[in-house]
Amino acid sequence: MSAGAVQIAPPAKRRRALPGTLVGAVIVLGASLAMAFFPSLFAPYDPTAFDYNAIMHGPSWAHPFGTDNFGRDMLSRVIHAYRIDMQIAVFATTGPFIFGTIVGALVGYVGGWVEAVFGRVVDAVITFPFLVLVIAIVSVLGPGLRNMYIAVGVVDWVFYARLVSAEVKIQRRLDYADAARGMGYGHMRIIFRHLLPNAITPAVVYLMTDMALAILLGSSLGYLGLGAQPPAAEWGVLIADGKNFMTTAWWVSVFPGIAIVITGLGFSLAGDALADLLRVNR
Amino acid sequence: MRDMPLISVEGVSKRFRLPRTASDILTGRPPAAVHALNNVDLEVHRGETLGIVGESGCGKSTLARCLVRLLEPDEGLVRFDGKDIGLLPQAERRAFNRRVQMIFQDPYSSLNPRMSVRQVLSEALSVHAMRPKADIPARITELLGLVRLPADAANRYPHEFSGGQRQRIGIARALAVEPEVLVADELVSALDVSVQAQVINLLLDLQERLKLTVVFVAHDLRLVRHISHRVAVMYLGKVVETGPTEALFATPRHPYSKALLDAAPELDPARQTRVAAARGELPNPLDLPTGCLFNTRCPFAFERCFAERPNLSNRGPAHFAACHLTDFGKPTPATIAAQ
Amino acid sequence: MTAPSPDRNTAGGGLKVRGLTTTFATPRGLATVVDGINLDVAPGEIVGLVGESGSGKSMTLRSIVRLVREPGKVSGQVEWQGRDLMAMREADLRKVRGAEIAMIFQEPMTALNPVLPVRLQIEENLSAHTTLDRRARRQRALELMNIVGIPAAERRLDEYPHQFSGGMRQRVMIAIALANSPKLLLADEPTTALDVTIQDQILKLILDLRDRFGMSVVFVTHDLGVVAATCDRMAVMYAGRIVETGTVAQVFAEPHHPYTRGLLGSVPRIGAERSMLLSIEGMPPGLIDLPDGCAFHPRCSFATDRCRAERPPLESFAAGREVACFHHQTVAAMAEAA
Structure with missing residues (x-):
């Protein structure tokens, strides 16, 4: 018998085709971020400048998205709204994602009565319609973006915690987790170094969906007057502004709506792409 | 008579409770439990290979996990170096975790898929402070x-290896400490x-070179016979016989x-029989027989076997069996001559 | 290429496989999982098909009755009682499967329908292939349960698969397979998922049934002990090809292919405890990029330049013995010396 080293296969060529979803996500979200950071580069007009000669003009070469009842250029308003809406997407979800992930990892690892208590919290939260709950909280705290973030944060972390705890519970039973315990590694090391990297993918994918949902929620609250306050350009606010003229000036509401749809699509594509990229090789 | 065993298992029992069912709640019955281990006694001596089959x-497998304290016995205790491993103070417990290592069955789930071989090994080395930081790369190669495995395996991830190679990585992880x-x-x-x-x-070679004590848990009798000095046979959570490999296989x-x-099945086509060796199947583990656990399948069972559970008793040098028929399989002059 | 020995008359009764080839088109190229297999099974004979995972042994079995899923392509000749199964229309083949030729699989847990009582699953096979009425089917189902040794058969007929243990489920699978008194049983690792005492019972049951009904059996397994315990003849497969055939006694006593020798040496033997096993270095090749020449040469200690360049054909070297190795005489001499 040879005493030589065992042959291992040459490194697998990472020839994974670039997923189409990733390309789409990068294009859409890249453009969205660019407009959020540098709206003036893209907007042809000042979004707050009134032009009494061009009130409620339909789409034209001068105003591709038309103008509103003060003659403000809708394209510029939609572009400037990216800043607030992308901010909502990030700010409303990051906190809940981090907090929920940590709580979920601990709950899933500890199990037992902690998990039982957590299960009741989840039940309590998900039996309320999310939007109604958030509206209730904002009504108490008062309208505005900051209070909206607080309201979303109070509820939203539960979804991440639930995803992560379920996944950690599965990973905890695999032999590599026992191997780490058998090595005498500390609990925190096992949870955050070993289990979490293998358990976090669903939460990251959900984060993308959640960002799209956050934009929808922010727009809904803006529309209801509970989120971003006029005259700030925010898509929900813009849609609300146009609602009285829907029959005569559809473009005032429709173009912000399309922006919401496209951005939401971008986040969905990013979710699919991430699910693909983070898939673990077994 | 003999030196102190390195590990001794004393009267260990372990139950796994099943979730309470609706009928349990209605009838006020305690939920059913699987009796995975029933009063197990066992010793492992320094330097030997003990096969558990x-x-x-x-x-x-439950017993193996109790040995490394991945599971806590419900009753009884496991001693390592004379001390109850359930009562070790923090520092000694860490030392115990280092001195007794487990290698797992499933090459696909026993390695963290997100850690490279280098990360796996250097974690073990640094957490237990086995080597100064500067010496870790050399130790990994070693x-x-x-x-x-070739040194460049260190940069690879588990999915790049075959099942056999993953088991080698598992062994390397254990040996690291x-x-x-x-x-x-x-x-x-x-x-x-x-x-x-x-x-x-590889295991035989490493044991020889590193003077390891090995507990080899397996269902494959040929393998157990091949590598063990001593064998323990388990049935329904109980050790029914233990003895030196040769004696146990020659005269169970x-x-x-x-x-x-x-x-x-023997590897020798000429030595095949046409009669099945055992009749019947395992009884329901939720509802174990009273008396001897094997009495539902044993062709020799008599009254006492249904009333009283036999304990291990001596059958020869270091050879014990838990059977009321103390003469069962006793070598006769003819069988001794045949050997 | 294959010279069936004169004592095995396969003209009328048995199974005669010639040049059976199964390929799968994969994104990385064409994989030949079964590569020109020749196999004869005489009436009442049990032939073991032995190999490791990926050797193509299970796929050979499925290819014989054309049970290969898309995109697999099967070609070659399978002559069963004078008819070519490969040329048969699908509808006619269906009449053969489950009737004259039955199959049992490794996983009795997934091969049974969990929502139907076992009686219905046995009777289903009867109503598909016979004209028996309800009463007669019920009678036959009970008879079959008794044949395969299920205690309290009458009561258990109306139970569901989950109420049976693994061994009992495999017995039910065998009862279903036996429903129409098959002449050929294709068994794909039927005892691999079972405990050794239960495996022993099932193996003895299969031997019994062969004796009582004169069935032929093709027995796919990776366990050489199981081959020794049940088979008359054996064929060893490596990378989609048969590399050695012979009676079980001949092959065990004098392996001529280095792979067979390595396999036998990998299994611990009595009297050599705690010694190094013979083992085979390396691992089986991927089927898409097989090595040139003999597929086994990278793992073979006998390999020469010829083995690396030229693929050895499977050739007869003694009555009923075939091997695909240029150096088989050397290998056999080594085995004898050991």
């Missing part, structure tokens, strides 16, 4: 050489026959051991 559901005992749970049962032989050879003194040995 039995069919599925016999509790051998460990890989020990399990016959320079343990005294390896508990191998079905180390090769997921591997192809030719690869099994490679890993078994428990009817279950005999059936198990006879049932394992």
Whole structure:
């Protein structure tokens, strides 16, 4: 018998085709971020400048998205709204994602009565319609973006915690987790170094969906007057502004709506792409 | 009479409670429980290979996990170096975790898929402070050489390896902390026959070189016979027979051991029989028989076997069996001559 | 290429496989999982098909009755009682499967329908292939349960698969397979998922049934002990090809292919405890990029330049013995010396 080293296969060529979803996500979200950071580069007009000669003009070469009842250029308003809406997407979800992930990892690892208590919290939260709950909280705290973030944060972390705890519970039973315990590694090391990297993918994918949902929620609250306050350009606010003229000036509401749809699509594509990229090789 | 065993298992029992069912709640019954281990006594001596063999559901994996304290016994205790491992203070517990290492059955789930081989090994080395930081890379190369993997394996991730190679990585991880005992749970049962032989050879070689004590848990009698100095046969959570490998395989003194040995197909086509070695199947583990656990399948069972559970008693040098028929399988002058 | 030995008359009764080839088109190229297999099974004979995972042994079995899923392509000749199964229309083949030729699989847990009582699953096979009425089917189902040794058969007929243990489920699978008194049983690792005492019972049952009903059996397994315990003849497969055939006694006593020798040496033997096993270095090749020449040469200690360049054909070297190795005489001499 040879005493030589065992042959291992040459490194697998990472020839994974670039997923189409990733390309789409990068294009859409890249453009969205660019407009959020540098709206003036893209907007042809000042979004707050009134032009009494061009009130409620339909789409034209001068105003591709038309103008509103003060003659403000809708394209510029939609572009400037990216800043607030992308901010909502990030700010409303990051906190809940981090907090929920940590709580979920601990709950899933500890199990037992902690998990039982957590299960009741989840039940309590998900039996309320999310939007109604958030509206209730904002009504108490008062309208505005900051209070909206607080309201979303109070509820939203539960979804991440639930995803992560379920996944950690599965990973905890695999032999590599026992191997780490058998090595005498500390609990925190096992949870955050070993289990979490293998358990976090669903939460990251959900984060993308959640960002799209956050934009929808922010727009809904803006529309209801509970989120971003006029005259700030925010898509929900813009849609609300146009609602009285829907029959005569559809473009005032429709173009912000399309922006919401496209951005939401971008986040969905990013979710699919991430699910693909983070898939673990077994 | 003998030196102190390195590990001793004393009266260990372990139950796994099943979730309470609706009918349990209605009838006020306690939820059913699987009795995975029933009052197990066992010793492991320094430097030996102890084979633990039995069919599925016999509790051998549960016992292995109790040995490394991945599971806590419900009753009884496990001593390591004379001390109850359930009562070790923090510092000694860490030392215990280092000195007794487990290797797992499933090459696909026993390695963290997101950690490279280097990360796996250097974590073990640094958490237990086995080497100064600067010496870790050299030690990793050395460990890989020990399990016959090339040094460049360190940069790879588990999915790039075959099942046999993953088991080598598992062994390297265990060896990183320079343990005294390896508990191998079905180390090769997921591997192809030719690869099994490679890993078994490696284990034999390492044991020799590093003077390891090995607890080899397996269902494959041929493998257990091949590598063990001493064997314990388990049935339904109980050790029914234990003895030196040669004696136990030549003259099994428990009817279950005999059936198990006879049932394992011999490699010799000329030595085949046409009669099944054991009748019947395992009883429901939720509802164990009273008396001897084997009485539902034992062709020799008599009244006492249904009333009283036999304990291990001496049958020869270091040879014990738990059977009321103390003469069962006793070598006669004819069988001794035949050997 | 294959010279069936004169004592095995396969003209009328048995199974005669010639040049059976199964390929799969994969994104990385064409994989030949079964590569020109020749196999004869005489009436009442049990032939073991032995190999490691990926050797193509299970796929050979499925290809014989054309049970290969898309995109697999099967070609070659399978002559069963004078008819070519490969040329048969699908509808006619269905009449053969489950009737004259039955199959049992490794996983009795997934091969049974969990929502139907076992009686219905046995009777289903009867109503598909016979004209028996309800009463007669019920009678036959009970008879079959008794044949395969299920205790309290009458009561258990109306139970569901989950109420049976693994061994009992495999017995039910065998009862279903036997429903129409098959002449050929294709068994794909039927005892691999079972405990050794239960495996022993099932193997003895299969031997019994062969004796009582004169069935032929093709027995796919990776366990050489199981081959020794049940088979008359054996064929060893490596990388989609048969590399050695012969009676079980001949092959065990004098392996001529280095792979067979390595496999036998990998299994611990009595009297050599705690010694190094023979083992085979390396691992089986991927089926898409097989090595040139003999597929086994990278793992073979006998390999020469010829083995690396030229693929050895499977050739007869003694009555009923075939091997695909240029150096088989050397290999056999080594085995004898050991």
